Amino acid sequence: MSMNFKELVKDFTNGLWAENPIIRLVIGMCPTLAVTNTASNGLAMGLATSFVLIMSEIVISIIKKLIPANVRIPSYILIIATFVTFTDYFLKAFFPGIAASLSIFIPLIVVNCLILGRQEAFASKNPTHRAIADGLGMGIGFTWVLTLLGIIREVFGMGSIFGFQVLGEWYRPMVIMVLPAGAFITLGILVGIMNQISREGK
Amino acid sequence: MEEFTQILLLFISTVLINNFVLIRFLGICPFLGVSKQVETAFSMGLATTFVMTLTAAATWMINTFILEAFNLPFLQYVSFIIVIASLVQFVEMFIKKTSPVLYKALGIFLPLITTNCAIMGLALLIPLNGYSFIASVVFGFGAGVGFTLAIVLMAGLREKLEFGDVPGVLKGVPVTLIIAGIMAMAFMGFSGLISM
Numbered sequence: 001m002s003m004n005f006k007e008l009v010k011d012f013t014n015g016l017w018a019e020n021p022i023i024r025l026v027i028g029m030c031p032t033l034a035v036t037n038t039a040s041n042g043l044a045m046g047l048a049t050s051f052v053l054i055m056s057e058i059v060i061s062i063i064k065k066l067i068p069a070n071v072r073i074p075s076y077i078l079i080i081a082t083f084v085t086f087t088d089y090f091l092k093a094f095f096p097g098i099a100a101s102l103s104i105f106i107p108l109i110v111v112n113c114l115i116l117g118r119q120e121a122f123a124s125k126n127p128t129h130r131a132i133a134d135g136l137g138m139g140i141g142f143t144w145v146l147t148l149l150g151i152i153r154e155v156f157g158m159g160s161i162f163g164f165q166v167l168g169e170w171y172r173p174m175v176i177m178v179l180p181a182g183a184f185i186t187l188g189i190l191v192g193i194m195n196q197i198s199r200e201g202k
Numbered sequence: 203m204e205e206f207t208q209i210l211l212l213f214i215s216t217v218l219i220n221n222f223v224l225i226r227f228l229g230i231c232p233f234l235g236v237s238k239q240v241e242t243a244f245s246m247g248l249a250t251t252f253v254m255t256l257t258a259a260a261t262w263m264i265n266t267f268i269l270e271a272f273n274l275p276f277l278q279y280v281s282f283i284i285v286i287a288s289l290v291q292f293v294e295m296f297i298k299k300t301s302p303v304l305y306k307a308l309g310i311f312l313p314l315i316t317t318n319c320a321i322m323g324l325a326l327l328i329p330l331n332g333y334s335f336i337a338s339v340v341f342g343f344g345a346g347v348g349f350t351l352a353i354v355l356m357a358g359l360r361e362k363l364e365f366g367d368v369p370g371v372l373k374g375v376p377v378t379l380i381i382a383g384i385m386a387m388a389f390m391g392f393s394g395l396i397s398m
Contacts, residue, residue: 026375028225029231029234030228030229030230030231031320032322033227033230034226034227073287077287078280078283079286081279081280081283082305083282085276085279089276091391104330105328106226107278107326108319108326110279110283110322111283111317111318111321112317112319113317116317174216176387179386180224180225180227180386181386182382182383183227184382184383184386185379185380187379188372188378188382188383188393189376190239191375191376191379192371192376193371195371195376196371199371
């Protein structure tokens with residue numbers, strides 16, 4: 001029992017740092033760059049992606065034996081697309097503001113390599129409880145990097161965090177940080193810093 | 203004549219002003235993954251352009267004649283991804299038959315075009331912008347040309363970078379992202395080119 005529990009904890013923490021989808025594996029880049037112009041957009045995108053990831057990992061780990069090997073990828077994509085449609089309609093109905101600011105990047109969760117990658121690498125080979133742990137870990141790993149990126153860009157670009165003004169009148173916002181160029185440069189430097197941290201840890 | 207001008211402007215704005223990779227953030231994965239050599243980057247760009255043009259035509263027809271006609275918008279994502287996956291499969295078979303060398307060079311990246319968000323993004327942007335059939339095809343082709351331009355430029359820079367003295371922690375992905383940021387700044391210069 002304790003062995004099982006240890007395994008679950010390991011599956012969960014894997015996605016947070018050691019195999020973090022953005023920092024370590026560099027996948028799922030499009031939403032990472034596109035919708036992190038504010039902290040709340042980053043957080044919302046992270047949560048929406050995590051939901052789709054966890055739900056499809058659960059379904060696929062349950063029905064994995066029923067899917068023939070040579071049509072598995074199309075089947076995974078269909079399952080993912082169903083949850084994405086659900087998420088999109090849910091956000092449009094209850095959080096129209098968020099849905100509008102994330103625009104086409106909600107439907108684009110369908111083609112996020114992170115989600116398909118986890119189905120292929122994990123959910124299709126492991127029991128459901130481990131798939132849930134993996135989905136939670138990867139989801140939180142994805143979300144925290146997106147939120148951090150959003151916070152950095154919002155502070156420098158608008159002087160606020162989650163819409164609250166934190167820097168005073170004296171601060172002149174660097175508009176470049178909320179523009180596309182700022183996204184690339186911020187993420188580049190962030191990945192560099194993370195590389196340095198993990199190198200020192202060794 | 204008026205219409206022709208409109209189409210031409212749409213093409214230019216898709217390639218330069220609203221570049222899919224550098225301004226809209228679509229197709230970042232292959233942009234970072236397949237941009238080590240100019241030659242491979244160019245083939246990848248060609249294959250993507252081909253798939254994009256076909257996707258634009260196919261998804262426009264499906265959206266107009268099936269999804270809108272029968273009021274089935276909730277099937278949009280599911281049907282688009284199926285169309286894209288089958289088109290990519292078709293292109294893969296075609297290249298394998300006509301040019302085995304190119305097929306080998308593209309390798310794993312060819313099937314991965316399916317999960318290239320630039321293609322799905324294109325399919326989603328067309329109904330959102332309400333383009334006509336011809337405008338959609340031009341939009342798809344322009345998006346492909348813009349993608350090819352960005353990825354080839356990036357590959358050229360990275361080939362030179364091989365000889366540069368990059369700090370250890372920034373090697374690989376970080377420095378590529380920073381260069382992409384500088385390229386995005388340069389592309390922002392096009393934004394005043396046309397007022398649509």
